[in-house]
Amino acid sequence: MRAGCSLILLCLVLAGCSGGGNEYAGELISDSNPQQPGTTLPGGNGASACSAELERFNAELWAPVLAPSCMQCHQTGGIAAESGLVLKPASASSYLADNLSAVNTYIASASGLANIEAKPLAQVVHGGGRVFAAGSAAHQVLQGWLAGPVASCSDGDGSDGSVSLSAFWDEAVLLDNNATLRKSALLFAGRLPTTAEQVSIADGTEISLRNAIRHLMSGEHFSDFLMESANDRLLTNKFANSRTPGLELLYEGGRFTFIESRLAPLQQAVNSAATDEQRQAANEAFGFAWENTNKAVATAPLQLINYVVTHDRPYSEVLTATYMMVNPFSNDVYHTGIRFADNNNPDDWRPAQIIDGYAGGPLPQAGLLSSQMFLARYPSTDTNRNRARARWAYYFFLNVDIEGLALRSMDPADLADTNNPTLNNPACAVCHEIMDPVAGAFQNYGDNGHYRDAWDGDDSLPDTYKAGSLYQQGDLWYRDMRAPGFAGTALPATSRDNSLQWLAQQMVADERFASGIVAFWWPAVFGSELLPQPTEPSDVDYADKLARYSEQQRMVGELATAFRSGGYQLKDLLADMAMSPVFRALQAPASTNYGDMGAGQLLTAEQLSRKIQALSGGLWHHTWDENYDLLARDYYGLYGGIDSDTVVQRAQSLNTLMYAVTGRMSQEMVCQRVVAEFELPKAQRTLFTLVEMTDTPANASAQVQAQVNRLIEVIWGDPLTDLALEQNSAYTLFNEVWSERMANAPSDWLYHNDTSDDQQDEFCLLDWDNDAALKQDPNHTLRSWMALLTYLFSDFTVPYE
Structure with a gap:
């Protein structure tokens, strides 16, 4: 009955999704500001020669070579910031135009043309060492660009450097405002929208919708969302x-x-x-x-x-909090x-x-950086020397993966180097010039995170180092490593005792901080990690990968710009994410270039539990304890939960075992929920607000049909197919089950069916100690509603949202 519906993730951000505070003042799709799928997005000018050149630069040089291989060093704060080639990250609004200009200027300089090819191969002295091999795909792409026509963006068309990939959006269809509000309420607030919230978006504008989403962000379940999502990272x-x-x-x-x-x-x-x-x-x-x-x-x-x-404090305080x-x-x-x-x-x-x-x-406290649990989760050793902590600080808060900065050297000479290679060998320096100063900023914290854990409390240096010839009394850091600092700035002597407080201030002032936080929260809102940079132009689907990756990077940049300008208010960032088509888009059946991205993200065990409670009014629980959350406890691991230790990755697609859990849930919980509902007055129910036990297809077909329709609306939301077909199919199921039971059911008792055949037993797990509990179903409607609920809750839309 249910048609196969593929939900997609559409990577788009609209200009102006910004502003601090609680009220939205930006520009999004609305009746007065329409943006139809397939048209050029703000900032792009696909028809201009300039934008065409930028698209070529993006596809032929920036995405396959410069972004993955050069960007991390050749930018402000990188180890090559003083070189002749300084690039801008994707979070900068005009990064493509500026980077094309920077490349052209560098090539035109003395020896620039030779160096741009020779340095990545380490054929001449290069501070970053060898970043790719001669003859590799990246090398061939670079050679092709250098041999081709010179690209320029000087025709005065006013382009800001954004790439227009209008065809990418041709088949985009967005969830309407009501469906978007429902999805946001379930994700952020763990409930369905209230009547007042639905009324607040009745004008159909994007401004009202954005404000309604922003106001969802309070209460216990929003805190659950925040802490679960943060712990996933x-x-x-x-x-x-x-x-x-x-x-x-x-x-x-x-x-x-x-x-x-x-x-x-x-x-x-x-x-x-x-x-x-x-x-x-x-x-x-x-x-x-x-x-x-x-x-x-x-x-x-x-x-x-x-x-x-x-x-509503600035999110930078998660690092700078004292x-x-x-x-x-x-x-x-x-x-x-x-x-x-x-x-x-x-x-x-x-x-x-x-x-x-x-x-x-x-x-001295420096937010997360000085947290004992953060430091212990990423411990150090006598040889690691806080490098792991530096690596994860860059990754979590600046979206910089240090381990991906350069090709790992396989040169026997490099591997045999014993002259302090992390300090002296260019093949190692590309990573360690960035990593090691930040490692030094963690100088006051020992392997398990204690502050100055040496026996005398003066430092955190290990005895193995202090027994050597390099150590001098009063040292806090290793003399055979780079001095503590960040992005070319040395740690001031006055900050030796509170070095992490200094580091926190440096990190939040870095332009990469905003995009790092967007990347941190991306999986929480969209249900999947950011796409990796495509690196193999010879792949058959390289163009599609590049299109998806480029749009995601543009979205990260625009979200980061709004986040920064809005005073680092995370609620505003989350609301902007929820307003974007990447959260709201549906895939047209003929579309193929969206890959495995999707607006229908798989819910975690915790999120599914909250959704079930919101839809049905109660948990899937043990009979003897209605607060015993089976999804969050007994079935947590089976349904893809993590223990943050050995199991650290959430499942992002429904596997066979998880599907079995949802099947058991849909069958087991319906007895509890149906009986619990009909034990309450109609006005206090969550699901069955339109019928009583005595209402049957024979005597109240209209009420039954209306109740069926409401169950579909509550449990499925938008069924994404022919609604009338779904309603008729569901009613037919209820009617057939009810008719069969009226004709053939051996008993109307809920806890058995008076048969000696256990396989045919209809035992219903209920609280029989409750004298007021329903024990009989004389009209056979309860069992019929249970059958319908099993069907509705076993649908694919329930574990996805």
Whole structure:
């Protein structure tokens, strides 16, 4: 009955999706500002000669060679920032025109033509070493460009350097405003839109829709969205369990002198218990305190993100915050001096500073960078020397993958080099000139993240280094590594003790910070990672890959520009993402160039659980505990959940095992939900608001049909096919099941069907301890509604949104 519908992701951002605060003041598609699929987007001028040259530059040189191989070094802040070739990142509005001009200027300079080919091959001295091999695809593309006609953008057409790929959008169809609001509400708020919210977008304008989406961003489920999405990137929840507990990290060396202030007396009560009853009570009290304390210290970095966003503070504060987040349990560990009205409330989170709770004195805080859990999740060693931390700081907050900067050298001479190659060998310097100064900025933090963890508390240098000839008393960093700094700027001597606070300020001032945050939150909103740079022009589908990648990069740039100009308000960024066609677009059946991108993203186990609760009014739960979330617990791993330790990647497509889980859910939960609904007055129900148990196709066909239609609307939203066909098919299913039961059902009892054949038993898992519970279905409508709900909840639209 359900037609196959392929949902796509359409990579487009519209100009003007910006502005701080709660009200939208930009320009998006609206009745007064129409933008039809297939037309040139703002900033592009596909008919002009200039734009045609820029498209050629993008396809033939920028995308296959310069962006993946040269960009990270040859830009402001890169190690080649003082060279004759400085490029602009995709986040710059006119990057293509400016970069084409920079390339032409460089080629026209003395020896520029020779150097632009020889340096990437390391045939002449090159600070970045060899970045690709002679004869490789990138080399051939570069040779082809240099041998071809000179491209220029000087015809005065006013192009800002954006590439118009209008054909990319020809078959784009967007979700309407109501469907967009529903999708946004389920994602950000874990619920369906309210009547008031639906009324607020009744004027049909994009401004009203954007404001309605922005106002969804509050409450418990929005916080869930923020912290789950952030953890999917940072993976600090590795420590929020008893297998690798974060609390154990803090015991190391006895540096947190108040760590036992709550737990020690509770443990003593366990040890001194005189009876089994006392021991059980004491164990429960200790277990409660230990679990909440461990969870509090482990989730502190995610709570910082939640605090910054929900309080509408600039998102840059996730790095620059000079405080950390504590609740009553972690406050006892850190001894911050603040007080809580309820010392057992784990949900009361507040900013605080560690003044006397650490043996080494006050701890300088630098947001996520100084978080014990972040530092421990990306630990260091005597030889790694904080390089992993530098690598992940670049990746998470600047969208720079240092490991992808250059080709790894296979030259035997390079590999045999023992003269400190990370400092002296050009084949290594391309990465280490960027990475190692930032590693040095982490100089005060030891392998597991403690501040100045040497025995005397003076530094965090390992004994293996301090026993050597290079170390001098008072050193904080290695003398055989590059000095601490960032992007060519050295760490000031006055910031030696709080080097991460200095680094945080440098990073948020970097122009890459905005695009880095767009990339960080991209999977949370769109359900998939940013596409990688296509690197093989000989691929049959290279042109399609390049088109998709180019549009995504343009979107990242425009979102980043709006985010930056709007004062780094993450709610505004999320709203702009939700307004974009990449969130709203549907694929026309004949389209093939969108690849596996899609607006219908697979929901995580947590998101699907919230959606089920929003649609049906309750969880898929154990019979004996309606708050026991089966998707988030028993079936979490089977449905693609992560443990942030050994399983760190969410499933992005429905596999066989996950499909089996959704099938079981759709069959098992319907007894609970249908019975629970009809035990309530009609006005209090979520699903069955139009019928009673006595309404059947024989005596109330109109009401039954209306109820069927409403179930489709609530559970499926827009069915994406012929709505009348879906409604008639669903009603037919209900009617046939009801007719069959009226003619042949052996019993109207819900918990069995009076048969000795277990395979035919109709046992319904219900709470039989509830004397008021429904136990019979005399009109056979409950079982018929259960059959229909099984059909509706097993549809592909339920695990996707």
